[in-house]
Amino acid sequence: MSTKKRPYVPKTKGCYPCSRRRIHCDRTEPTCHKCAARGLQCTGLGLKLRFPYGAPVSVSTISEAPGTSHLSRPNAFRANDPAFASRSSYDQTFPPEVLHGFGSTEHLPPSVSLSNGDISHSTTSSSQQHVSKDLSSYSAFGASVELERHETSLARFNQIGGIPHIPAEITPLWKRIMCKYFSDNIAPEMTAIDGSHNEWRHLVLSLAQTDNLVMDAVVTVAFYHLELNKSTQAHKRTKCELSATRSDLRDPNEMYNRVIQGLRSQPGLNSGNVNIKISVSITILILFVGAMVTGGSDFLLLSRMLESAIEAMGGEDKLPRVYASDFIKNQNHKIRIYAAPLLNERRGLQFISSQTHKEQLFNSLTHRLLDYPEHSPTMMLVRDLVQQALDLYIAQFDYRTDDQASEELGNMTSIIRVQHFKETLEAFPQGAPGERVLVWACFIAASASILDEHKEFFEQILLRHQSRNGFINILEGLECLRRIWSRTSQERWTSLLAQVNVLVM
Structure with missing residues (x-):
């Protein structure tokens, strides 16, 4: 009696996500309906290779011709794209x-x-x-x-x-x-x-x-x-x-x-x-x-x-009551104050002089302090330095640049405030938690600097931050500082800050 040969069944019955979930795959390419319905990234069909990391890679993916691309600048995003x-x-x-x-x-x-x-x-x-x-x-x-x-x-x-x-x-x-x-x-x-x-x-x-x-x-x-x-x-x-x-x-x-x-x-x-x-x-x-x-x-x-x-979401109060919303609010509170002086003087003064916005900023910087009580001393120094930077900005509007006596008094006040900031920063333990969020405060203090020793001090501080994080915004910020430092006596550094066009924080 002859036996009927069973039809061949391919070893790969479907995509990898369906295989992992142990469900039937409809084998639709390039994306099966099961993955599409759940928003998963379908791997498609075909033999899977495993590298030492354990992740599956499709043969078809490996055999694709390498793409060629040109990157002239890191953010040279073409408007005609x-x-x-x-x-x-x-x-x-x-x-x-x-x-x-x-x-x-x-x-x-x-x-x-x-x-x-x-x-x-x-x-x-x-x-x-x-x-x-x-x-x-x-x-x-x-x-x-x-x-x-x-x-x-x-x-x-x-x-x-x-x-x-x-x-x-x-x-x-x-x-x-x-x-x-x-x-x-x-x-x-x-x-x-x-x-x-x-x-x-x-x-x-x-x-x-x-x-x-x-x-x-x-x-x-x-x-x-x-x-x-x-x-x-x-x-x-x-x-x-x-x-x-x-x-x-x-x-x-x-x-x-x-x-x-x-x-x-x-x-x-x-x-x-x-x-x-x-x-x-x-x-x-x-x-x-x-x-x-x-x-x-x-x-x-x-x-x-x-x-x-x-x-469009109805304001911060209408954000969904989920964990991610607190994160979004805290980041928005930081960006709102840090970016305001870089947009224009009026907006900068409006946000920085607002006690509500300042408290929101401080809360966003220290909202995890309860989880790390051992870092309370250094985080209090962070709050102090940020407050000093805010005061430096606001103080510029108390003096007139078209009056020599007022200008000289304003310069003397700035020198005293910047020196106090410098001494507080020097007392901050290098490498301690909180140091990484002081870039904006140091940039503001540097902008207010008049003495060469203060300018040199903050330039070295900012270069140290850039050496650690590799962010180009600090290098661009230093170029802007040199323009601010060479300003005329009739110009406020707060007005030049609004021409920086780079987010230093």
């Missing part, structure tokens, strides 16, 4: 004048340049050519362990914060590497105390796992920072990790345009969708960090976008 050509329903939320020209190159720093060879992928990777002797024995297993620890920490936070947990393996490996880079090199710079409660790490990166728009913004900013800090060990190590993934390295400019296009494609913020409100607000905040990293002037438009977004 298709991402800016079309308008969508999101423009109903942001007024046309807010989005018009967003990302143009008119006010970009010409000194920042990235070469094409650093971001395009080839068989002989440029990152491999630049790996130093210190990394010659670099272990992929060691990198895998660090990545696993980082993602385990995020998973633990997801459980506490009620954020849906998505298995890390579903996210492409190169994105996981860039999230780890963001966690190590950018998140610590954005908070007073870097610890287990750093929301730029545990909240933002946790949301990025489930939100493509937030993820795109995170990896865009991470790539900019990576390419602008080529001499660091972190750059060389990360380039080596990315090279091991054998996936094409991305052009940050194109990724930035993609984020802006993603913002525009969102429905109106006056809808009741909580996820959209949180996603858009946090994405804009991440782009603020990008403006700091690249030293670009996009923060001017980002400020208007953030204001429009919060207004």
Whole structure:
């Protein structure tokens, strides 16, 4: 009796996310319906390869021809890019004048340049050519362990914060590497105390796992920072990790345009969708960090976008009652005061002289102090220094520049105030928690400096900050300070501060 041969069943029955969830995959390409319905990133069909990190990579992804891209400047976002050509329903939320020209190159720093060879992928990777002797024995297993620890920490936070947990393996490996880079090199710079409660790490990166728009913004900013800090060990190590993934390295400019296009494609913020409100607000905040990293002037438009977004949601009081809303409010309170003097004098005086806004700023700087009571002494110094910087700004409006006696009295008062700030800062333990959030206060004190010894002191302080964080905004800020220091006697430094066009904080 002859036996009928069973039909061949392929080993790969569906995409990897469906396989992990142990559900039937409809095998639709490029994205199956199950993944599309849940908002997951479908890996498609085909054999999966596993690298030492454990993440699946499709054969079709590896075999794609490497893309070529050119990055003339870190934020040379072309105004004629298709991402800016079309308008969508999101423009109903942001007024046309807010989005018009967003990302143009008119006010970009010409000194920042990235070469094409650093971001395009080839068989002989440029990152491999630049790996130093210190990394010659670099272990992929060691990198895998660090990545696993980082993602385990995020998973633990997801459980506490009620954020849906998505298995890390579903996210492409190169994105996981860039999230780890963001966690190590950018998140610590954005908070007073870097610890287990750093929301730029545990909240933002946790949301990025489930939100493509937030993820795109995170990896865009991470790539900019990576390419602008080529001499660091972190750059060389990360380039080596990315090279091991054998996936094409991305052009940050194109990724930035993609984020802006993603913002525009969102429905109106006056809808009741909580996820959209949180996603858009946090994405804009991440782009603020990008403006700091690249030293670009996009923060001017980002400020208007953030204001429009919060207004469209009905104001801060109407933000959803979720954990992420507190984070959005605290960041908005900081940006609102720090950016105000850089917009114009009237706005700067309005916000800095407001006791309500000042208290909101101080609360945003110290809101995690209960979790770290041992850092109370240094955080009180932080509050004192920020208060002194605010007083320095307000004091400039007490004196007239067209009256010699008033001008001389104002100069003497500034010298005394700046000296007091300098002495307080010198008493601050170098490297202590809170030091990283003093950049704005030091920049304001430097702007008010008249004596050469004060100018030299603050220049060295700001260079030390820049050496640590690698943010180009500080270098651009120093260039602006030199113009402020060479002002005429008829000019107030507060008026010149409004011409800085770079967010120094």
